[in-house]
Amino acid sequence: MYRIDIITLFPDTVGDVLSESILGRAQERDYLRIEAHQLRDYTVNKQKQVDDYPYGGGHGAVLQADPLYRCWEHLCRQAEGKPRTIYLSPCGKTFTQADARRLAWEEEHLILVCGHYEGIDQRFIDECVDEEISIGDFVLTGGEIAAMAVADAVSRLVPGVLSDPACFENESHWNGLLEYPQYSRPEVWHGRAVPPELLTGDHAKVERWRRKQSLLRTRQRRPDLYERLDLSSREDQKLLAELERELSRPILPRPVECRPAAEGDVPTIVEIIAQARAWMDANGIDQWTEEYPAAADYRNDMAQGECYVLTCGGQVGAVFTLYARPEESYAAITDGKWGGGTEPYASIHRCAVAEQWRGSGLAGEMAAAWEELARGMGLSWLRIDTHKKNKAMLGLLRKSGFQYRGNVLVGAQPPHDPRRVAYEKKLKGVGQR
């Protein structure tokens, strides 16, 4: 059984705290014994005085060496082996999880000495103390809180105290990392949702998400710890590259709202389209031409009530057109077929996100807006086409749950490429009560 004896002027306080919950149960099951000893019981004077003035003058009092020694000697005499004696002191080495592990696994018996007032007589430290531990760069009134912190951190690592070593092996500071964020029920609280990765039921995905969050937290909050990590594994390198990309993303101003486009939006729409066209040119994507889409196409869409913009923080950041009527070029599909057959559907055209919001998640918000509009119209299928080289759009479609259905031809004239890949998404629950 692991033993911790605490020498203190306030044994009741210490005993009460350390006999609750997990440590209390561990003591009941004899994995552990923690006892606090009243220093005054080891005095030889009637007044039970344990302190006196400091030699050389100054404020306060100092705990005398003799009562400390008597108590310590009594505990050592009763001990089976040689206990390790620790004085809790702001002058000690700062306590870490590695110290807790060392003391739990390499020792069997600790004597924790709590100072008070100005501290304790140095001669007791020189003669009896093996190490001095501080719990941080601040000064407490007495060593009790520090002793309780050390006793608690050590005890929970003593074999048998926690049911499974995994309980502490995943915790902050075990392997140099801070722990990932934790969530419990309900799934949404005050409008804040649990990260979707934790709801997948896919153990590998959950572990990957947790490692990534741990890396991120450690990097942001404790660069000193982060610097010392070995992140050379392939998996960590991949996670770091992902984090790098995510951290360099622009932060989308809120709220993000979808509304029908108006004439006043046309100049911004034209600019967004010019940016998208330049991006396609730079990436060798022969999807939009010099003439298409033009301001006139969007004005025409607006007149039909089919053009929408997404605003973020009040500024137009994306544009798209949604038809709730059959799209001519989708009638003939090759190398596959539409899942919705002849059922009514909505189709998306001429969509683009402003350059400054690329990678910000606005495209995903736009895809959600398509769905919401189509649902609102009672349509359970969404269709869209894109150029096979348009990786950004293909990525968005896959991420948003669209499926490849086949190939279609659009009205592009030579020398432009009229071939497009066709995608479709079934909107669940539409029309159901």
Ligand SMILES: C[S@@+](CC[C@H](N)C(=O)[O-])C[C@H]1O[C@@H](n2cnc3c(N)ncnc32)[C@H](O)[C@@H]1O
């Ligand atoms: C008021 S303090 C004495 C501080 C001492 N005069 C000094 O300046 O270093 C009284 C006792 O509280 C405990 N203590 C205070 N701060 C501590 C810390 N950061 N870590 C561990 N023990 C601490 C020590 O046992 C100390 O003897």
